[in-house]
């Protein structure tokens with residue numbers, strides 16, 4: 001289990017002020033953040049741009065020292081014993097970092113495998129397996145500078161899995177990938193957690209990806225933890241409302257007027273419209289009122305033609321949180337980060 005305790009990162013940007021009273025200009029990127037990444041689960045780290053996700057991942061991955069707080073990885077203090085931690089972790093980031101353009105795909109994997117001190121015959125086998133998993137066998141001997149963006153990203157994924165990490169950090173891993181490869185990566189990530197018991201920490205701007213993969217998410221806002229829980233609970237926290245729409249045939253002015261009154265009597269604030277004998281009811285609210293609406297428009301000579309129910313999206317929730325009108329104050333995660341959504 002990875003346990004982050006009161007993690008804080010302050011960047012010093014430079015000195016400001018008159019020469020006789022110069023002060024450091026600082027940027028607090030992460031503030032008093034506590035959370036857990038257990039094995040066998042995909043944990044999400046969410047927040048709008050600049051919320052502190054990448055800074056947090058870098059501290060977990062031994063790439064940045066925290067200003068305050070600590071990270072324990074299976075009991076090992078990451079800042080104090082980075083050399084013990086590195087073989088147990090890996091990072092897959094979006095973009096084109098951490099691969100060498102002049103080397104071929106196979107040579108890149110060989111080089112990084114050496115850095116991980118993986119025994120030669122095991123490394124050879126794993127390199128071939130991973131080249132196949134990410135669909136780069138045919139391009140294995142081509143210099144990476146000739147790869148497309150998607151191919152480079154696939155090589156990053158292979159590099160990230162080379163040491164069979166116990167914990168994997170994925171920072172926007174599907175950025176720039178085409179749909180089939182992104183889907184394959186999601187499947188692989190799920191297998192890593194569920195079948196192989198690996199702990200995964202994922203950041204992504206694709207909310208459907210987060211909803212599909214993550215069991216538990218932490219939401220950051222300006223470096224602070226503001227909510228945590230399953231994606232479903234985060235959506236509920238921000239008071240997101242679903243829109244239910246039902247369309248049926250066999251209606252006229254008089255009957256749709258009665259329908260309006262019936263819905264009011266049922267306590268529903270419904271938007272009822274009529275066009276060419278088709279009535280459409282729209283209701284916005286937290287509850288799923290589909291069965292009530294379907295029953296209300298059904299009857300002899302009438303047919304339900306369409307039923308739509310739009311869930312509030314996780315994206316709406318994150319934006320609402322960033323704008324400060326999502327999470328009621330009492331529900332904001334306490335500093336210590338143990339408040340559940």
Ligand SMILES: Nc1ncnc2c1ncn2[C@@H]1O[C@H](COP(=O)(O)OP(=O)(O)OP(=O)(O)O)[C@@H](O)[C@H]1O
Nearest residue numbers: 011027028029047048049050051052053054055056
């Ligand atoms: N090396 C640095 N020096 C100074 N400020 C930094 C540095 N790295 C990050 N920051 C600042 O810290 C804040 C958090 O940045 P970070 O990259 O962690 O956010 P993020 O949530 O990953 O954003 P994004 O979704 O855009 O990747 C931002 O305001 C950023 O400008």
